[in-house]
Amino acid sequence: MLKKLSSKLITYFICLISLLVIVIFLTVQNLVKTRHINLMLNEMVRYSDIINLSISEVFLKNKNKEVAILINDFAKAANVRITLINMDGTVTFDSDVSDVSSLENHYYRQEVYQAIHNGSGNSIRYSSTVKTDMLYYAKLYDKYVLRLAIPLYTLNESLSELRMLIIKIAAGVFFIAVIIVVVVILKITGPFKETLSFAENFSKGDYKKRILNYTDDEIGSLQRALNKMADTIVETIEAHIFEKKKLETTLESISDGIALIDASKKILIWNKTFTFYIGIESDPKDRPFFEVIRNRLLNSKLEKALVSGESDAFEIELLNEKVFDVIINPIKEDNHLLKGVLLVLHDISEKKKIEKIKSDLVTNVSHELKTPIAIVKGYLETIKENPDNKSMLNDFIDRALENVDRQNALIQDIIKLSMIESSKEFEKEEVNIRRIILNCLDILTPKISKKGIALHTDFPEINYYTVANDFLxxxxxxxxxxxxxxxxxxxxxxxxSARLNNNRLSVSISDSGIGIPQEYIDRIFERFYRVDKSRSRTTGGTGLGLSIVKHAAMVLGWNISVDSDKKGTTFTILI
Ligand SMILES: Nc1ncnc2c1ncn2[C@@H]1O[C@H](COP(=O)(O)OP(=O)(O)O)[C@@H](O)[C@H]1O
Ligand SMILES: [Mg+2]
Known part of the structure; x- marks a missing residue:
């Protein structure tokens, strides 16, 4: 664009200079020509008066021959053509033509006509006899008109010389003027160019560049103003970026899913939690919410809020059976115009799960306790009705006691579990794992022997000390x-057996028992879950053992894995 401006300016200036040179050239040429002709005319006036003086007397005496001689002599001496013309236009003498009768009437020759009517006249005409322009001057005397003619060779020659000179000077002036104009224009357009390139770069996002070296004129002031404007814009942009960062950080640090939807239903602002909760990976920016959120109820509620401008709160189940508390709040301007709505998704899945576990626990505990109490009650009633049947009496009392024991074991386990679960601060102490395992085996030895089980231990000489809690x-x-x-x-x-791997102790307990079918392995840590209820009962199990194990391991930060097939089960505890 600037190239165009400078070349335009240069073209205009060159045209102007050319025009000026042509005008000066023509004016000078004309001036010289007019001055030259005027000088010649003055000369011719004098000549004509001198000729008249010398011939008038002879002419009056009708001595034609003498007149002719005088005229011819004068013509030769002054190098002019002299013609003597009567008042009716007939030519009497001509210095160039001896037979004047061959000449046509001169009455209407411009200079002659003017002389007859005004006293004198002149004109410039091309003469085919001499093949050049001629200057004619005619003057009226008493009895005749005297006409002088001078060829304009000399004038034309000097004019062409002058023309050459002027052309040379004009070319020089033109050349110098063009150079000056180009330099000046480039100097003027230079700062424009710099300003333009600054503006272009700025618009393309290069906010760091500034215009350096101001000129001290209006362009300089413009450049200074532009620099200042750029500073202000950059400051504003930075402030905006900071505001945006603040908002983003705030949004991202909120654990709820948040999205702002404008009145045209487009998602303007959101956080990662929001995209995670609704299960999308693409960028939801400026997309209509109903394209992004794939839940009919939620979408219809949003639609409603965007129409009514009223807030709403409800519970909803989204992907992966997660449950959310949803809050929709309208955003209004001061004049109550609805600008959009704010959607908040608060994950309550965990809370729901705990609620369910609690209610399941109540059901399970009451069920587990009810059965042995009913059995004990049954035995006691039978004993009361048959107090004399001694053999039955002992057996029934034993069975009642057995159920009371089971009930007691169950209550003990429930207390333990709730104690571990309520996450009371368990004191961390240095614990010798080997001693604890041996202690457990000691307590269980009678049970092992009773079942005829062979116990193998494999404890290499390694460090069994860790910071944990004895009880857990x-x-x-x-x-x-x-x-x-x-x-x-x-x-x-x-x-x-025990092994030390990467500073972590791993203890495995393997049995050659009945194994756990693959599909139940995940469930055995649930409260009261047993693969085979009747078998568990005969062994005196409460169904809470592995739940206690799971929660205790969680408190200690241990990892427990289970591997099982029909030949037996291995529990591996990674400490
Ligand atoms: N070593 C194992 N071999 C086979 N099944 C097991 C083993 N350990 C646990 N189970 C299964 O896991 C269930 C839950 O175990 P647990 O919580 O200790 O309750 P329980 O009181 O029934 O023993 C048991 O009922 C049993 O079905
Ligand atoms: Mg058990």
Missing amino acids: AEEIFFNIIDNAINYNNPGGTIKV
């Missing part, structure tokens, strides 16, 4: 070894 660690090992006995076959084996 004992609960973990006791319950797992107890299960290895309970769900073992008579005469089976149990192997307890």
Whole structure:
């Protein structure tokens, strides 16, 4: 664009200079020509008067021959053509033509006509006799008109010389003028160019560049103003970026899913939690919410809020069976014009899960307690009705006691579990894992022997000390070894071994028992879950052992994995 401006200016100036040169050239040429002709005319006036003086007397005496001689002499001497013309236009003498009768009437020759009517006249005409322009001058005397003619060779020659000179000077002036004009224009357009390139770069996002070296004129002031404007814009942009960052950080640090939807239903602002909750990976920016959110109820509620401008709150189940508290709040301007709505998704899945676990627990506990109480009640009633049947009496009292024991064990386990679960601060102390395992095995030895189980231990000489809690660690090992006995076959084996890997102690307890079908492995840690209810009952299990193990391990930060097939089960505890 600037190239155009400078070349335009240069073209205009060159045209102007050319015009000026042509005008000066023509004016000078004309001036010279007119001055020259005027000088010649003055000369011719004098000549004509002198000629008249010398011939008038002879002429009056009708001495034609003498007149002719005089005229011819004068013509030769002055190098002019002299013609003597009567008042009616007939030519009497001509210095160039001896036979004047051959000449046509001169009455209407311009200079002659003027002389007859005004006293004198002149004209310039091309003469085909001499083949050049001639200057004619005619003057009226008493009896005749005297006409002088001078060829304009000399004038034309000097004019062409002058023309050459002027052309040379004009070319020089033109050349210098063009150079000056180009330099000046480039100098003027230079700052424009710099300003333009600054503006272009700025518009393309290069906010750092500024115009340096101002000129001290209006362009300089413009450049200074532009620099200032750029500074202000950059400051504003930075402030906006900071505001945006603040908003983004705030949004991202909120654990709820948040989205702002404008009145035209487009999603303007959102956080990552929002996209995670509604299960999209693409950028939802400026997309209509109903394209992004794939839930009919939520979409219809949003639609409603965008029409009514009223807030709404409800519960909804989204992807992966997650449950959310949804809040929709309208955003209004001061004049109550609805600008959009704010959608908040608060994940309450965990809360719901805990609520369900709690209610399940109540159901399970009451069920588990009700059964042995009913059995004990049954035995006691039978005993009361048959107080004399001694053999039955002992048996029934034993069975009632057995159920009371089971009930007691159950209550103990429930208390333990709730204690561990309520996450009371368990004191962390240095614990010797080897001692705890041996202690559990000691307590369980009678049970192992009774079932004819062979126990193998494999404890290499390694460090068994760790920071943990005695009670929790004992609960973990006791319950797992107890299960290895309970769900073992008579005469089976149990192997307890320990290994140190990457500074982590791993203890495995393997049995040659009945195993756990693959599909139940995930469930055995649930409260009251048993693969085989009747078998668990005969072993005196409460169904809470592995739940206690799971929660204790969680408190200690231990990891427990289960591997099982039909030949037996291995529990591995990574400490
Ligand atoms: N070593 C094992 N071998 C086979 N099944 C097991 C073993 N350990 C646990 N189970 C299964 O996991 C269930 C839950 O175990 P647990 O919570 O200790 O309750 P329980 O009181 O029934 O022993 C048991 O009922 C049993 O079905
Ligand atoms: Mg058990």
